[in-house]
Amino acid sequence: MKIYEQVSALLAKHGTDTMFGLMGDANMYVAGAFENGGGRFVRVAHEAGAVAMADGYARMSGRPGVATVTHGPGVTNSLTALMEAQRFPSPVLLITGDTPPEATHLQRMDIAAVCASLGVAHEYVHRPESVGRDVGRAVRRLQDGPVVLNLPLGLGKGEATPGAATVQPAPAPAPAEPSDLDAALGLIASASRPVVLAGRGALAAGPPLQELADLLGAPLFTTALGRGLFADHPRHLGIMGSLSHELAVQVLADADCIVAFGATLNKYTTMAGELVAGKHLVQVDTDPVKLGWLVEPDEAVVGDAAIVASRMVESLREAEVEPARAWSAQAEQTRRSVGAWVPDDQGTASTVDVRIASRVLNEVLPDHAAVVSDVGRFVAGVWPYLDRVGPGDFTAMTGFGSIGLGLAAGTGAAIARQGRGPVVVLVGDGGFMMNASELSTAVRERLPLVVVVLNDGAYGAEYMKLVAEGFDAAASYNVWPDLAEVARGLGAAAHTARSADELRELAPALRRPEGPVVVDVRLDPTHHIPF
Numbered sequence: 207m208k209i210y211e212q213v214s215a216l217l218a219k220h221g222t223d224t225m226f227g228l229m230g231d232a233n234m235y236v237a238g239a240f241e242n243g244g245g246r247f248v249r250v251a252h253e254a255g256a257v258a259m260a261d262g263y264a265r266m267s268g269r270p271g272v273a274t275v276t277h278g279p280g281v282t283n284s285l286t287a288l289m290e291a292q293r294f295p296s297p298v299l300l301i302t303g304d305t306p307p308e309a310t311h312l313q314r315m316d317i318a319a320v321c322a323s324l325g326v327a328h329e330y331v332h333r334p335e336s337v338g339r340d341v342g343r344a345v346r347r348l349q350d351g352p353v354v355l356n357l358p359l360g361l362g363k364g365e366a367t368p369g370a371a372t373v374q375p376a377p378a379p380a381p382a383e384p385s386d387l388d389a390a391l392g393l394i395a396s397a398s399r400p401v402v403l404a405g406r407g408a409l410a411a412g413p414p415l416q417e418l419a420d421l422l423g424a425p426l427f428t429t430a431l432g433r434g435l436f437a438d439h440p441r442h443l444g445i446m447g448s449l450s451h452e453l454a455v456q457v458l459a460d461a462d463c464i465v466a467f468g469a470t471l472n473k474y475t476t477m478a479g480e481l482v483a484g485k486h487l488v489q490v491d492t493d494p495v496k497l498g499w500l501v502e503p504d505e506a507v508v509g510d511a512a513i514v515a516s517r518m519v520e521s522l523r524e525a526e527v528e529p530a531r532a533w534s535a536q537a538e539q540t541r542r543s544v545g546a547w548v549p550d551d552q553g554t555a556s557t558v559d560v561r562i563a564s565r566v567l568n569e570v571l572p573d574h575a576a577v578v579s580d581v582g583r584f585v586a587g588v589w590p591y592l593d594r595v596g597p598g599d600f601t602a603m604t605g606f607g608s609i610g611l612g613l614a615a616g617t618g619a620a621i622a623r624q625g626r627g628p629v630v631v632l633v634g635d636g637g638f639m640m641n642a643s644e645l646s647t648a649v650r651e652r653l654p655l656v657v658v659v660l661n662d663g664a665y666g667a668e669y670m671k672l673v674a675e676g677f678d679a680a681a682s683y684n685v686w687p688d689l690a691e692v693a694r695g696l697g698a699a700a701h702t703a704r705s706a707d708e709l710r711e712l713a714p715a716l717r718r719p720e721g722p723v724v725v726d727v728r729l730d731p732t733h734h735i736p737f
Contacts, residue, residue, distance in 0.1 A: 209337055212366040213301075213357060214239035216341045222272050224621060226250055226259040230276020232303035232359050237274050248621065248651060250614070251643035253280050257287035257300060258603065258611040259618030259647075262578055264296045265601045266629075267622035270348045274301040277359070278313025281320065286608050288352060292326050293605030295351030299344060304358040317356055327353040334367045349379070382492040384509030384517055390465075391521050393486045393505055397463035399533045400424040403446055405475075406431035407468020407491055407511060409597045414515035415467060421522055423529030425457055425537035429469050430589055433577075433600040437593060441537040443544065447475040448737040449590050451544045457537060461485055467511040468492075471501050474737070490514045557730040558705050560587030560660060566706045567658065568592050570713035574627035575656070578619050579603065580612025582634035583666025584729075586737035592632070610640030613657060617644060620653040628654035628719055635661040635686060642692055648722040649697035655722040657698075659689055664731040673734075683731065693724035700724040 207215075214236055217225075224246045227237050241247040250256045253275040260271030275284050281302055291298040305311040321328035329344035331337055344355045394400060402419040404411065405428070412435050419426050419441065426436040427446035436442035443454040450458065458464075463486040469475060471489065476482050479501050489503035490511060497506035507514055549561040568591055577595050579585065579602040601619070603611040616631035623629060638659045648655045662669075669682040686692075693700035703709045703725055715723060 207366040208235070208239075208362070209331070209334060209364050209366050210235040210357065210362040211239045212337055213331070213341055213362070214243055214245070216338065217272065218243060218245060220345055221269065224248065224263065225272045225274060226256040226263070226618065227274035228253050228256055228276070228280065230280050232277040232280065232305070232357075233274040233301060234276075235362060236301060236357065248647065250647050252641065253283035254287040254611070255614035255617075255641060255644040255647065257284045257291060257298060258614035259621070260298045260300070261287065261291045261294070261296045261603075262601070262615030262618030263622040264298055265294070265615075266576060266599075266619040269622075270297040270299055270345070271618060272299045272301065277302055277305050277317070278315055281315065281317060285320070285324065286606065287611055287614070288326060288354075289324055290603055290606040290608060290611055291352040292324055297348035298352040299348060300352065300354045301357060302354065303356055303362060306360055317354065321354050327351065329353055329355050331355070331357045331361060334361070334364055337366065381510035381513055382508060384490075384514040385507055387507060387514070387517060387521065390488045390505040390507050391518060393463055393488055394422070394465060394518065395522060395525060395527050397422075397486065398530055399461045400463040400465060400530070401427060401458065401461045403427045403429070403464055403466040403469055403475075404432045404435050404511070405429040405467065405469025408432065409435060409468070411467060411511035411515055412436070412597060414512050414519065417519050418465075418515045418522075421519055421527065421529060423531055423534030424465075425461075425540070427454070427458075429475050430602060431600065432469070432597075433593065434595045434597045440541060441534065443537065443541055444590060444593070447481065448477055449474070449586060451547065451590065453540050453543050453547070455481075457540050460536075463488070466490065466503075467515065470496050470499060473500065476501055552730065552733045553705065554730055556704050557728045558703065558709070559733065560584060560727075560729050560735070561591060562706050563660075563703070563709060563727050563729075564588045564591035566709045568594055570710060570716055571630055571656065572628050572717045572719075575630050576600070576619055576623055576627065577630045577632065578612055578616035580609055580631070580633040580637040581607060582609055582637060582660070583670060583734070584632070584634050584660035584662075586735040588632055588660065609634060609637035612637055613641050614644045614647075616655060616657070617648045617651070617653060620648065620655050621651065624653070628656055631655060631657045633657065633659055634666065635659055635663060635689065636665050636684065638689065639686060642696065645693060645696045645698055645722060645724070652721045654719045656716050656719055657693070657722060657724045659724060659726050660729055661689060661726050662729040662731040662733075666731065666734070669731055670734050670736075689726040690724065693726075698722040698724050700726065702726045702728065704728045
């Protein structure tokens, strides 16, 4: 057995059944061995796509995503997607390998130094007799984020040592027991207008968080990545922060205490700290590093969200705390008002208002769909209105602020979710064109993917900034080919929608996609929604 075959077998023993990659000298042997051994090797169009697919796969499956690229340009092409995985962080294992030890090799580079500059773990396969330990170490480190596994080309083609150790997976971490709750409970019990906020770190804590909110009579908010957690609750007021409805912002302004679970409280969630200023803040997270990372809480609690919420409920009941009934009624009325609100239609004869389009998409998109979003100006007009997702079924490639990763991440997510409903990808026209070639991967794999291109013919964030600073915004405009024709050329079904009615007519095509479907939604670049 060759060492590259041994590495492939070790990954399979660890439970890896899917690998995303683009072959080259450094990785073609391990990729071939993985496929020959019965694994699914998903061929991509670009190395960044391989890593983003592995990232999307990991986010939607809860399992590590594995990608492989060649050395040199294969590594450098993957770096933006790798940085996104690091910032999330996602358990993505990227397999590559050093060039042969030749000073004049065209593709030589210091992979370890590049990883260090990104803050990404780098593991090295050192010797034939250490392969099991080296691969095992890389796999165990995935619980902290992405890892690059360096299998040097020369070593990988060598003979494996018989009886080498196998990969031992890291034990699943036990739920963190809460640190002292007394001070936090004091703030919560004394609040007359409390709010409960849940982020991505609290997705498994829905019932106890709702029980806590009901005991307090508190409105419920989520972060963007906590979407779906409280969708049907009568006091759920949507995303907290810059994407909140103005009526929900008023509730947040009136609050005197925010109890945040599994949320980093970034500048978008807190509106750069404005929404938490002048009120008590209790922050709960399993990771003490995240406590006070961006805004300083009055009380920080280290612990698992579900355990902490349950303990809080138990203690507050013992103290006979009563719900804030007037505050609860205000939250319920606000939810009804937000639900009845209709945006003033800013559509034109040839474009649709992005908010109207999103509300229609919320009606016509498939049940049980997951949503993977790229990043761009469009999020302000889409995320607050596209809310038919379950907990953990929404993610966004926003960690590094790069457009263009959403399509590949959605492809990986669709592979992870096959048999559990389609995946909807939200992407701007610039992000779509940056990596449109990965649509061919989704076509080849016949994935149930609905790609919604929010096409304003411009780089929207730059348009906004140029206008705000008094410059000519024409520099932000783009002239693309017809995006529906591009999609058809890559083998996908495609449609163009310039109105709400045209979107509604697409419902049959979108609800049960048998392969990738692209919808080019035409928007007006001058219609800006701040966030």
